[in-house]
Amino acid sequence: MNKKIRIVSLCVVIVILIVILKITLNNELSSIEDFQAYIDRFGIAGPFFLTIFQAFQVVVPVLPGYLGCAAGAVAFGTEIGFICNYIGISAGSIISYFLARRYGLNIVNLMFSEKTYNKWRKKIEKSKSYERFLFIATLLPLFPDDFLCYFSGLIKMDRRKFIWIIILGKPWCILAYSILFGMIK
Template sequence: MSTVAVAGPQPTLAPRPTPTATTFLRWSRRATVTGWLGCALLVAWGVQSGVLTSVGQLQAFLAGFGLWAAAVFALVGASEALFPVFPGSITIIAAPLLFGPVVGTLAAYAATCLGSVAVFLLSRHVGADLLAARFRPATVDRWLRRVRHRHFPRWFAVAIAMPVGPDDLLCYLAGVSRMSFRSFLLIVLALKPWALLAYIFGVLALVRAFVPWLAP
C-alpha cells in the first residue's frame, strides 16, 4: 500500500523565546521607557535654558565640552542598538549637524561599530531565542535559513556596506551564525564607513537644499 505525501508548510526554524531572552527584552523595554522620560526632561530643560532654542545654541553648548561631548554621543548612539529609544538613523543624521562633518562622522562611525559589536556579543551569548523574542517569527525564520548557508558571510558583508539596511537584525543574525568574531569585526570596521559616508553626505545634501539653516 503506497502512501501519498501531503504538501504542507515547511517546519519553522525560529525557536521559542527562553526565559533569558524574555527577561532581556523586558529590561530593554523598561530602559527604553526610561530613556524616553529622560529625553523629555532634557528637552524641557534645554528649552527653558535656551540651549535648544536654536541649532547654533546647541552647537555652542556642546563645543564647551570638547571631544567629550562627541564621545558621550557615540556611547549613547551605540546603546540605541540594544535599547532603541530612537531609531539609530536619527543618531547618524544628528552627529554631523551637531559636531560638523569630520567629528560628527567619526562619532557616528564609533556609535555604529560599538553598537554592532554589542549586538553580536549579546546574540552569541543568549542565542537564537533572543531573535524570536525581539523580531517577528516569520522574519526570524526567513533569515535563519540564510544564516545556515555557507555564503552567509558574503551576504552579510554586502548588506553591511549598504547605506540603508537592517543593521541590528544583521548583527543579531551574525551572532548566531558560525562567523568568527574576528571576521565580523573586520567586516564592520572595513565596510561600515562607506555606508555611513554615503548616508551622511546624502542627508547633508538634502539638508543644505531644503533646510540650509541646519547645515553645519
C-alpha cells in the same frame, strides 16, 4: 545564579531601558532637528553622548540609525559626526553580536519580531555566502544591519570575520550619511 535567571534579569533590564528610552525620545524627538537639539544640551560632552547613543541604538534598536548619523553630522560637522557615528555604531554592532552568542534566540526575540526574524532567516538561507551577504548589507543604507549583527551571533559566525566585516564595511554608508547631512549645517 542559574542561566535562566540571568537571561530573565537581562531581559527585564533591557525592557525597562527600552520603555524609558522610548518614552523620553518619543516625547522629545520627532525630527533630526529635535535630536540635534537634544545632543546640543550635553555641551562639550555631546560627541561622547552621540557615540554612546549610537552604540545603544544598535543594541536596542528603537530609532533608525540614519537619524543619529544625520544629527551627528549636523551638530558636529562631517568629520566629528562621522567619527562618533562610526565608533558608536561599530561598537554597538559588536556588542549585539556577542549578546546573541551569549543569550541566543531569547535576546533576538526580545529585540525583533518573529516576522522579522523569519523573513531575514529565509533570505539569508538562500544566500550562497553569508559573510559576503553581511559585508554587502553593511555597505548599503536602509539594510537591517542591527538584526544582522544579532543574527551573526546566533549562527556563531567566526568573531574575527564578523569584526573585520564591521570595521571594513560600516564606514562607507556612515561616511555617505555624514557628508550628505554635513552639507545641511
